[in-house]
Amino acid sequence: MLTSNGYVLDERRVGELSVVPERERGELHGLRERLRRDGYLYLTGLLDAEVVQGFREYYFGLTGAAADRPSYRKVLFDQIVPGPEYAAFCAQPALKGWFEWFLGGEPFLHKRKIIRQTAPGENGIGTATQAHYDLVYLRGGSDQVLSAWIPLGDCPVSRGGLTYLEGSHHRVLAEEAAGTLKRPAASMTADLPGLAVQYNANWLVTDYAAGDVVIHTAHTIHAALDNVSTEMRLSTDIRYQFADDAIDGRWQNHWHDQDGL
Known part of the structure; x- marks a missing residue:
């Protein structure tokens, strides 16, 4: 049984995330077409699992010594987020180089990069990332910004990985173009089963492994599942775009959960 924020997903509206086959990894035109078609690229083993x-280990080595919530927040926002280790991880050649190749030019990494931690058993509303698409938070720049979701360690379905609403970007693109989708900079809903019915689409899930990366467009609806395992779920989401395109200036400061974005 899969849940998100306590809502039980209808198993009839759950599918499998599609992996980009190894033979297609080097075909630039095909990958771009696949992204336009599916709204995401699931690249298994893009990163070195040992680096991930x-x-x-670096993250939990620092946060594990934080005995309470205030101490944890201080370590996270004063040390880890602005630290050189996190910067190096997000700009490692396997990532930055891939985006340079895919975009066909100099890539730009947004400074606001997010780390998400979910403990086992956390399942109340607001615990798991609710359904949204990234453009509602990034309207000050290009709508061609791409997000990379990276599980920091193995992340089977039971640990609460990201799930994508199949084909949702096509409807979002159409409604954005028509001006009929006027949403504030906020999540759409925590009710993933209801949204699947509304869009007549499946939520796509998979068992992620350390080294996997999912690239998705700014129009693709996604959310997270509840962590029903016995291990901590840790991930990061970062955003790259073509450096010559318009850049949202609000995303050029280090992430903080009180930054209002």
Whole structure:
């Protein structure tokens, strides 16, 4: 049984995230077409798993010593988020180089980069990332910004990985173009089962492994599942775009959960 913020997903509206086959990884035109078609690219093993695990150990090595919530927040926002280790991880050649190749020019990494931690058993409203598409938070720049969601360690479905609403970007694009989708800079809903019915679409899930990366467009609806495992779920989401395109200036400061974005 899969849940998100306590809502139980209808198993009849759950599908499998599609992996980009190894033979297609080097076909630039095909990858761009696949992204336009599916709204995401699931690239297994794009990163070195040992590099990912090393950053996970670095993170928990610092936060594990924080005995209370205020101490944890201080470590997260004063040390980890602005720290050189996180910066290096997000700009590692396997990531930045891929975006340079895919975009066909100099890539720009938004300074506001987010780390999400979910403990086992957390399942109240607001615990898991609610359904949204990224453009509602990034309207000050290009709508061609791409997000990279990276599990920091293995993340099976039970640990609460990201889930994508199949084909949702096509409807979002159409409604954005028509001006009929006027949403504030906020999540759409915590009710993933209801949204699946509204869009007549499946929520796509998979068991992620350390080294996997999912690239998705700014129009693709996604959310997170509840962590029903016994292990901590840790991930980061970062955003790259073509450096010559318009850039949202609000995203050029380090992330803080009180920054209003």
